[in-house]
Amino acid sequence: MVVENKHAFIKGLSTTSIALPGSSIEDASKTLETFDLPTTRTEAWKYTRVAKLGKIDFHSNTQEVSDTSSYIIDESALTLIFVNGYLSQELSNSLPTGLSCKQLSACSSEELKHTGIKHGKEVFNALNTCYLNDGIWIEIAKNAVVDQPIQIIHITKGEKQLTNFRTVITARAFSKASIIQGFFSEDSDQSFTNSITEIIVEENAHLTLDKLQYEEETTTHINSEYVNQAKDSTFTLNTITLNGGLVRNNIHVNVNGQNCTTNMNGAYLLKGKQHVDNHTTVDHIAANCNSNELYKGVIDEKATAVFNGKVFVRKDAQKINAFQSNGNVLLSDDANVNSKPELEIYADDVKCSHGSTTGQLDEEAVFYLRARGLSEKSARKLMVSAFIGEVLEHLENDSVVSYIERLLKERFGWDFN
Amino acid sequence: MIIIKNLHATIDGKEILKGLNLEVKAGETHAIMGPNGAGKSTLASVLAGREEYEVTDGSVDFNGGDLLDLDTEDRAREGLFLAFQYPVEIPGVSNVNFLRSAINEIREHKGEEALSAKDFMARVREKSALVELDAKLASRSVNEGFSGGEKKRNEIFQMAMLEPKLAILDETDSGLDIDALRIVANGVNKLKSNDTASIVITHYQRLLDYIVPDFVHVLYEGKIVKTGGKELALELEEKGYDWIKEELAL
Numbered sequence: 001m002v003v004e005n006k007h008a009f010i011k012g013l014s015t016t017s018i019a020l021p022g023s024s025i026e027d028a029s030k031t032l033e034t035f036d037l038p039t040t041r042t043e044a045w046k047y048t049r050v051a052k053l054g055k056i057d058f059h060s061n062t063q064e065v066s067d068t069s070s071y072i073i074d075e076s077a078l079t080l081i082f083v084n085g086y087l088s089q090e091l092s093n094s095l096p097t098g099l100s101c102k103q104l105s106a107c108s109s110e111e112l113k114h115t116g117i118k119h120g121k122e123v124f125n126a127l128n129t130c131y132l133n134d135g136i137w138i139e140i141a142k143n144a145v146v147d148q149p150i151q152i153i154h155i156t157k158g159e160k161q162l163t164n165f166r167t168v169i170t171a172r173a174f175s176k177a178s179i180i181q182g183f184f185s186e187d188s189d190q191s192f193t194n195s196i197t198e199i200i201v202e203e204n205a206h207l208t209l210d211k212l213q214y215e216e217e218t219t220t221h222i223n224s225e226y227v228n229q230a231k232d233s234t235f236t237l238n239t240i241t242l243n244g245g246l247v248r249n250n251i252h253v254n255v256n257g258q259n260c261t262t263n264m265n266g267a268y269l270l271k272g273k274q275h276v277d278n279h280t281t282v283d284h285i286a287a288n289c290n291s292n293e294l295y296k297g298v299i300d301e302k303a304t305a306v307f308n309g310k311v312f313v314r315k316d317a318q319k320i321n322a323f324q325s326n327g328n329v330l331l332s333d334d335a336n337v338n339s340k341p342e343l344e345i346y347a348d349d350v351k352c353s354h355g356s357t358t359g360q361l362d363e364e365a366v367f368y369l370r371a372r373g374l375s376e377k378s379a380r381k382l383m384v385s386a387f388i389g390e391v392l393e394h395l396e397n398d399s400v401v402s403y404i405e406r407l408l409k410e411r412f413g414w415d416f417n
Numbered sequence: 418m419i420i421i422k423n424l425h426a427t428i429d430g431k432e433i434l435k436g437l438n439l440e441v442k443a444g445e446t447h448a449i450m451g452p453n454g455a456g457k458s459t460l461a462s463v464l465a466g467r468e469e470y471e472v473t474d475g476s477v478d479f480n481g482g483d484l485l486d487l488d489t490e491d492r493a494r495e496g497l498f499l500a501f502q503y504p505v506e507i508p509g510v511s512n513v514n515f516l517r518s519a520i521n522e523i524r525e526h527k528g529e530e531a532l533s534a535k536d537f538m539a540r541v542r543e544k545s546a547l548v549e550l551d552a553k554l555a556s557r558s559v560n561e562g563f564s565g566g567e568k569k570r571n572e573i574f575q576m577a578m579l580e581p582k583l584a585i586l587d588e589t590d591s592g593l594d595i596d597a598l599r600i601v602a603n604g605v606n607k608l609k610s611n612d613t614a615s616i617v618i619t620h621y622q623r624l625l626d627y628i629v630p631d632f633v634h635v636l637y638e639g640k641i642v643k644t645g646g647k648e649l650a651l652e653l654e655e656k657g658y659d660w661i662k663e664e665l666a667l
Binding site: 362364365367368369370371372373374375376378382383385386387389390 | 501
């Protein structure tokens, strides 16, 4: 049974009707009953305060967005649009061969068996499970190469909306696909998106996920990816955060088989009082794998960025190449960065490096560009673009890059060409 | 072109230029030589508008306008070019892309239309050939991974692209081998015209075999203490600076 919950902020929500397997909903409800929202005394939330969420009286309503055209990241992609976590009417593209998409609300308990977040003390995962609005299960069939990108567009509409959404991606053996997730909002003061993506990358499968976060400045967004990679697989995650009040990304990749490649690239550009926190974990369990992590951010005004990247190399995971780098540029005296790259290595034959830099723009370079006739503003823009450009270079989908450039111009007035 | 009168400048409260006078007319090439610490690079920095330096007295007239009143970028737009002694590496900023932006901002400043991509690329090809700079190098990140000689050639390439009225070469020859020196000097000479002028700051007479100056000035303790023809450079090379101190009883 589902116990009555002590958290006032979710009183306005109703328990999910999705047929999640086993006792997961009850377990989630118990977790919510037992644990409080994390405070800064919890190591994983040391630099990010979420207590204010507990004071908001959240609701979850269906809404309509009449014009979604500006949210379409890639015109050529297969598009799924969700508003406040519910599938909008506009979807009806025919699916490419080898691809199946199904709403979680339409899945049987049997089909949902491969979803399986362990909550432990994780309140936001429990919240997601217990109050799941809906979700999508994307399966790429064995040997299927899906050339057309799949884009999942999330729009939050209205004030104080809490949207719990789950994406499940199963990339079967030897398949190849790329998925885009976009998060946007309209009139969404104090709304909160709590999204989880569970990903299975089977043997020799190749999966790329481009994630674009662009919700309004008073929203909260907590986004977790749980990835399991089997041998010979490649997984790439690009996280681009350009707006949102409080954004937290939790990424956890288990590299379970040999000869895998894991790429994580992140770019964040912040201003105002934005707070963006990227927490990543790569767990190398098997030998002979590569992981590359590059996160770069530009922080202006009173914004704060947090980066915490962990790489574990387990005892039997020999011959691992693991690289991690975080770079930050502060554009104002009030901007803040907390960066903590961590390596935990239990194997003895590995190549690992990590590094973190935080600084200002190179003033000598600004002077050099100005001495050639560029205005100070153009010179700074050019250097910021170059700094972030190193991350954007890793994005293979040109439409995504163009869309990002459009947003950068819209929000920061920055030109990338 | 430029008239510098009684220029005094300080950095961190320390006076480096102490009443410098210099006039350069269109069509002329002036060399400025002098021992270390005389103020040669300070002069270049002050003219380019480096903010660490404070001008405490004097004036600089550039084609009828007050140069010191302009921001660095506006000095460039009015036709002043400084070839840096130590060109900066700027990772991720493409050499040609930034030059196109610079050229177009300069053109906008002058009320001219932007250069078309086609004309711009034609200019890149022409000018990179002038300094024998590989066109691939021209489109890489600014100076990133360039050798010392390539950086200096890139300075002259940029100068050729921007077509300034007055070019100041700040020790462009330092660290160059004789081949690179010849290429750089060649580039400068080809850009010479009756409407432009250059100020060549150097330690070594060697450069002046290739870029022949109309005047050679000796800068010492923040002032120009002696002016002569190109033979003065040879004399300095041979005898050092001590004889000037003695001659002028400094």
